[in-house]
Amino acid sequence: MDEKFVDDRPQGALQDYSLWDYALAVYSQPAIQAQCLVLQDRYELDVNLLLAAGYWACAERCWSAAQVAELVSVSAELREDYVLPLRELRRKAEGPKRQELYRALKTAELAAERLQIEAIAQKLAAFSGNAKPKSQNRYMANLTMYARSYKGSEQIKLAACLSELAASLAAAA
Helix, strand or coil: CCCCCCCCCCCCCHHHCCHHHHHHHHHCCHHHHHHHHHHHHHHCCCHHHHHHHHHHHHCCEECCHHHHHHHHHHHHHHHHHHHHHHHHHHHHCCCHHHHHHHHHHHHHHHHHHHHHHHHHHHHHHCCCCEECCCCHHHHHHHHHHHHHHHHHHHHHHHHHHHHHHHHHHHHHC
């Protein structure tokens, strides 16, 4: 999936795509995957919410602080109870002698992430969004709004990473 996500459709035409499809498509791009993993591993941000920020920006919408709080709330239980514990177990199972266990845990982690993304998508469907000009700025606006609500005091440290991800997500659209 090296091609741009919204191929020949006009910018913002996401009605043909689910958040899950978008997440799979953009996360398959090595730069986006690497940037998301840095934000996840270094700053404890949620990759699914980072991808949802890109999805919403691709639809030419920006999140409010209240919307971000709702998204974090709706996805927190699934993330804390299932995604994070499965990720920890999967990472512990890395190694040549535990490949089968690793694959099984990876499949389970992906299933938990899909449930989380579906919960996020349901919440997004209920939102209206503030339109923003067609530019990278709406990507950065959504990513920053999420990071600020989640890691307020570390915003300056996150700025460069968020900017790189915003540029990559904009390019993928």
